[in-house]
Amino acid sequence: MHMHDRRIRFLYEAWRNGSMRAAADVLNVAPSSVSRQIAQLEEETGTDLIEHGRREIRLTDAGHAVLDYYRSQQASLEFLEGQLLDITSARAGHVEFAIGEGFLGQALYDTLDSFMKDYPRITLNVSVTDTTQMMRMILDDEVHFGVGFHPISHPQILSRYRATVPLMAIMHVGHPLAQRQSLSMAELCAEALALMGPTFRIRQMIDEAATNNGLMVAPIVTSNSIGLLSRMAIERRAMTVLPAFSVAAELARGELTAVSVDAPQLQSVYVHLLARRNRRFPPHLDALSDHIRKRLLPSTLSSPRE
Numbered sequence: 001m002h003m004h005d006r007r008i009r010f011l012y013e014a015w016r017n018g019s020m021r022a023a024a025d026v027l028n029v030a031p032s033s034v035s036r037q038i039a040q041l042e043e044e045t046g047t048d049l050i051e052h053g054r055r056e057i058r059l060t061d062a063g064h065a066v067l068d069y070y071r072s073q074q075a076s077l078e079f080l081e082g083q084l085l086d087i088t089s090a091r092a093g094h095v096e097f098a099i100g101e102g103f104l105g106q107a108l109y110d111t112l113d114s115f116m117k118d119y120p121r122i123t124l125n126v127s128v129t130d131t132t133q134m135m136r137m138i139l140d141d142e143v144h145f146g147v148g149f150h151p152i153s154h155p156q157i158l159s160r161y162r163a164t165v166p167l168m169a170i171m172h173v174g175h176p177l178a179q180r181q182s183l184s185m186a187e188l189c190a191e192a193l194a195l196m197g198p199t200f201r202i203r204q205m206i207d208e209a210a211t212n213n214g215l216m217v218a219p220i221v222t223s224n225s226i227g228l229l230s231r232m233a234i235e236r237r238a239m240t241v242l243p244a245f246s247v248a249a250e251l252a253r254g255e256l257t258a259v260s261v262d263a264p265q266l267q268s269v270y271v272h273l274l275a276r277r278n279r280r281f282p283p284h285l286d287a288l289s290d291h292i293r294k295r296l297l298p299s300t301l302s303s304p305r306e
Contacts, residue, residue, distance in 0.1 A: 003044050008070045010037040011049060014057045015067065016140060041066075071141055075279045082282015093284045098127040098134040098146035101226050102202070102246035103296065111295040115288050122284050130224070131201040138276050144285055145275040147292060149201045149243075159272040160289060163297045167202060167266040168258035170230065170247055171239045175257075182260040185213040194221035194229045194238035202269075206241050209263040230256065243269070271297060 013023035014034055024031040042049050049063035059067065082093060099108070112124070127137065131148035138146055138157055149165070151157065169183050177183060177191075189210055195217065196203040210217045221232055230247045232238040234255050241261070250256040260267075273289055275281070281289065 003041065003066070005070070005073070007037045007041040007044070008066060010034050011041055011063065012067055012070055014038065014050075015059055015063070018056050020057070071276075072278055074141070075276075079280040079282045082284055093121075093282070094123045094125070095285060095288055096125045096127070096143040097288070098129050098137050098143045098148070100131060100134070100148045100200075101128050101224065102149070102243055103147060104128065104226070105245070105248055107245065107248070107296050111291050114295060115291045118291075119284060119287060122288075130197075130199050132199050134274070138274055141276065144279070144281075145273060145289060147271065147273050147296070149271055150205060150269050151201065151272055151274060156277050157274055158277050159270075160275055161273040161293045161297065162270045165243045165245070165269050165271045167205065167241050167261065167269055168244050169239055169261050170233050170242050170244075170256055170258055172233055172236045173254060173257045175236065175239070177239075177259065178257045180259055182262050185209055185215055185261065185263050188239070188241070188261055189215045189217060192238040193217065193219040194223070194232035194240045195219040196226075196229070197222050197224050200224070202242065205265050205269060209261075209265040212265065213263070241266070243271075273297070 010023065010027065010033075013026050014020050017023045017026055020034040020038075021031045023034050027034065038050065045062065045066065047062045048060050049066055051058045051060060112126075116122070116124070127134075127143060129137070131146075131151050134143075134146040134148045135151055135154060135157055137143045139154070145160070151159075169177075169188055171178055177187070195206060198204065198207070207217055220238055221229070223229055226242060226246050229238075229240040229242065230250055233240050233247075234250065244251060244258040247256055247258075251258060273292060
């Protein structure tokens with residue numbers, strides 16, 4: 001069997017963008033050209049690759065298999081290019097990765113600064129997103145890897161590294177509960193809370209812990225901004241629940257304190273460096289992931305009460 005890579009790319013873009021017309025815009029060709037190339041690819045493979053008769057593109061099992069082959073091939077090509085760049089000492093290339101907002105802070109900035117000093121010709125694109133969206137971006141090859149909280153298991157995504165990071169009750173240092181060693185879930189749920197939105201894994205784990213204790217979480221403020229949540233705590237308007245490293249600067253300045261929560265779900269949270277299964281990392285990707293593993297993720301393990 002011989003399949004043309006160009007035709008597979010037309011199928012990939014049609015699936016990724018949801019329709020042949022949208023794929024045509026990306027590829028700068030007529031929609032009829034996309035349809036024709038996919039039809040010819042189906043002739044080459046001897047089977048339907050899409051479910052015909054639909055407005056949106058939906059792959060058959062055979063179509064998924066062809067795109068798995070295509071993405072594996074593209075990853076291998078990227079790996080070879082990285083090796084050749086490293087061999088010629090160009091140390092150039094591009095990295096796309098996704099990261100949760102909770103990692104934005106001095107530890108991340110120092111990590112990227114160190115990497116960019118070692119690899120000045122590597123360009124970076126950093127997407128800040130939630131873990132659910134991050135997993136979609138990894139599966140669609142929009143990013144090379146991601147760093148996020150406690151992802152839901154997926155057969156096509158693996159964890160290259162993980163570190164344990166408990167979720168803590170974050171509050172103003174003058175809060176009546178600030179001197180406690182720990183809080184129960186009932187005590188936490190009784191407080192005015194400012195929390196991440198329901199698509200974030202941090203929030204989902206808080207909700208699960210509350211449900212397992214027969215409780216309900218009803219935040220007075222919901223936001224995808226950790227900066228806003230920490231501000232609510234600083235202004236004594238609400239308590240929030242985050243990893244301590246997400247508010248490391250505020251803890252260091254003595255504006256906030258972190259108190260443990262007596263809930264197993266919140267004590268066994270992992271931070272993962274995630275990638276699509278079978279993606280091979282060229283040298284510059286290995287270097288950046290190693291910088292993150294050594295310089296960023298260990299910073300999540302420090303205790304605010306040490």
